[in-house]
Amino acid sequence: MGTTTRAERAYAVARTVTDPEMPMLTLADLGVLRSVEVDADGAVVVAITPTYSGCPAMATMRDDLVHRLHDAGFDDVRIKVELSPAWSSDWISEAGRRALVEHxxxxxxPVRRTTGPVALTLxxxxxxxxxxxxxxxxxxxxxxxxxxxxxxxxxxxxxxxxxxxxxxx
Structure with missing residues (x-):
């Protein structure tokens, strides 16, 4: 009998969910999947971060995570959206970067970080x-x-x- 925890099993399922706009990437490879935990009530709580404010794919990501976890036997699933820190394309894994190029x-x-005001250019x-x-x-x-x-x-x-x-x- 394995010693895998409920949170580890839920994470293993959540990390297979793909991005609806770039299905060659999992949410984990995209860096959107932040964490998977089990709260005191036994609910699976999945934290995700949108790639940008107003991303229309967030609702589908949330639905896909809930459905996939329900199908795997996790009845109580909650998705929370974490906006801080903001997502960065630097969070895309090396496997995800290879998958993008292969497709x-x-x-x-790399993202060019600046300190101070961000220059506006048209x-x-x-x-x-x-x-x-x-x-x-x-x-x-x-x-x-x-x-x-x-x-x-x-x-x-x-x-x-x-x-x-x-x-x-």
Whole structure:
């Protein structure tokens, strides 16, 4: 008989739930899954952090976690949203970054942290990225906004393929 705790079993289930907008990533690989605990009443409490304020996928993430945990035999499941600290694309795991590239998306680079006020600019963000298909750094921005607010659209000028880039946040 194993010595796995109820919280560990619940975490093992929760970490398999995928992101509804990028299903090649689990919520754990995306860094959205913060913790899974069992409270004093025996309820499984899952903490998640949105990738950005107003992320429309949060409701689906919450529903998917509840359904998956219920299917695994956890009757009382509560999802709490933690906004602090704010999610960062730095939280995407190395396995998650590889999965993005394997599926034709450009993974975010490191977030540039600044102290003091954040400069406002209306020009596109300059990023040092490479094409996820041919690895060429010769890319051009076609739209700062892709199919979701957390992605930008690029085109490789070497292989001419379009691709999405997950933005650094």
């Amino acid at each position: 034709g998306l450009s993974a975010p680079g 020009t596109p963000t300059r990023r040092a990225i490479a094409c996820p298909r041919c690895s060429s750094p010769e890319v051009e921005l076609t739209s700062e906004f892709g199919p979701t607010a957390c992605k930008a659209l690029y085109r490789c000028t070497a292989c001419l393929e379009p691709f999405e880039h997950v933005k650094e946040i």
